[in-house]
Amino acid sequence: MAQVPEPADDVKAVRQKFYDRLARLDMAPLWESLHALVLKQPASPARPFIWRYQDQVRDLLMEAGQLITAREAERRVLILENPGLKGTSSITRSLYAGLQLVMPGDVAPAHRHAQNALRFIVEGENAYTAVNGERTLMRPGDLVLTPSWHWHDHGNDTDQPMVWLDGLDIPTVAFFDASFAEAGNDETQAQVRPIGDSDRRFGNNLAPVDWKPATQSSPIFNYPYERTRETLETMAQADAPDACHGHKLRYVNPASGGHVTPTMAAFMQLLPSGFASAAYRSTDGTVFSVVEGEGEGESVIGGERFRWKPKDVFVVPSWTEVTHRADTDAVLFSFSDRSVQEKLGLWRERRADA
Ligand code: 1HN
Numbered sequence: 045m046a047q048v049p050e051p052a053d054d055v056k057a058v059r060q061k062f063y064d065r066l067a068r069l070d071m072a073p074l075w076e077s078l079h080a081l082v083l084k085q086p087a088s089p090a091r092p093f094i095w096r097y098q099d100q101v102r103d104l105l106m107e108a109g110q111l112i113t114a115r116e117a118e119r120r121v122l123i124l125e126n127p128g129l130k131g132t133s134s135i136t137r138s139l140y141a142g143l144q145l146v147m148p149g150d151v152a153p154a155h156r157h158a159q160n161a162l163r164f165i166v167e168g169e170n171a172y173t174a175v176n177g178e179r180t181l182m183r184p185g186d187l188v189l190t191p192s193w194h195w196h197d198h199g200n201d202t203d204q205p206m207v208w209l210d211g212l213d214i215p216t217v218a219f220f221d222a223s224f225a226e227a228g229n230d231e232t233q234a235q236v237r238p239i240g241d242s243d244r245r246f247g248n249n250l251a252p253v254d255w256k257p258a259t260q261s262s263p264i265f266n267y268p269y270e271r272t273r274e275t276l277e278t279m280a281q282a283d284a285p286d287a288c289h290g291h292k293l294r295y296v297n298p299a300s301g302g303h304v305t306p307t308m309a310a311f312m313q314l315l316p317s318g319f320a321s322a323a324y325r326s327t328d329g330t331v332f333s334v335v336e337g338e339g340e341g342e343s344v345i346g347g348e349r350f351r352w353k354p355k356d357v358f359v360v361p362s363w364t365e366v367t368h369r370a371d372t373d374a375v376l377f378s379f380s381d382r383s384v385q386e387k388l389g390l391w392r393e394r395r396a397d398a
Pocket residue numbers: 119121142144152157161196198210212214
């Protein structure tokens with residue numbers, strides 16, 4: 045930018061009077077704010093942060109389980125709010141995250157909304173989510189989708205609490221002022237297809253002939269951990285780890301080859317025992333959930349060190365340098381708005397090893 049001399053005080057005063065007249069008419073001089081509007085590189089107000097499951101969050105969740113039913117709450121969720129984004133219910137500028145508890149006997153009633161949601165299962169086994177009349181039973185490490193405008197309800201017919209990480213595009217939908225929502229007539233959807241129907245139709249590299257996707261989300265709504273883990277293991281046996289990511293997978297919508305939802309992309313990576321990654325940054329602020337890693341695992345995010353354990357959630361803001369290190373094999377799930385940024389031609393990454 046061209047260097048211009050500082051104006052004299054009398055010139056400044058005249059200008060200020062002009063700006064005041066503009067302000068009364070809801071106008072402003074661009075030249076006073078241009079540099080703050082068009083940054084040379086991202087400078088997110090979001091901060092690196094970790095929520096520790098065993099030490100902090102789990103007890104509070106269980107306390108919430110005694111305070112309120114899922115029916116009364118509609119969804120019994122503790123919001124994970126980024127400390128740099130207070131009052132916004134956001135974990136990054138574009139994404140919302142929360143930890144949801146479904147207790148034995150709970151019913152989280154059917155509703156639908158414009159927001160896309162993903163669930164990453166943290167604790168418990170075999171509670172269900174129903175999506176447009178089809179139930180899926182959930183296990184730790186599964187990725188379950190409830191796409192935009194699909195009816196969904198949850199229930200737990202087991203005798204154990206069920207906890208998952210919710211990821212939604214709430215701030216993104218709010219940005220576009222495009223939110224719609226509706227409550228179902230019945231709390232629990234009638235089951236119109238058997239459990240496993242979509243998985244068998246679309247999860248075998250097949251699709252019914254003439255089938256056309258009606259939405260931009262994946263027709264598979266449960267990506268079970270067993271299969272994800274098998275793919276990671278296959279890569280780890282055969283390949284050298286990527287310097288920045290270890291062995292990293294992208295969850296795929298088989299109908300398009302793209303990401304699993306139009307607004308959120310999801311990933312799973314294995315950091316082999318003893319691995320220390322090269323520094324990495326990308327424009328998609330990313331939420332991580334630790335799946336495996338009983339030894340010492342840590343990430344350095346924007347110069348701050350975060351030790352993590354299974355079930356912890358941490359966030360890496362946009363364009364913040366991150367490195368990961370693991371003493372024993374560790375597995376990290378993550379999701380971000382990369383799906384949107386790629387469509388808009390905005391997504392960038394920088395690898396320290398490139
Ligand atoms: C929602 O529908 C769920 O269906 C969870 O489980 C969290 C947060 C905000 C808005 C809708 C769910 C939500 C949500």
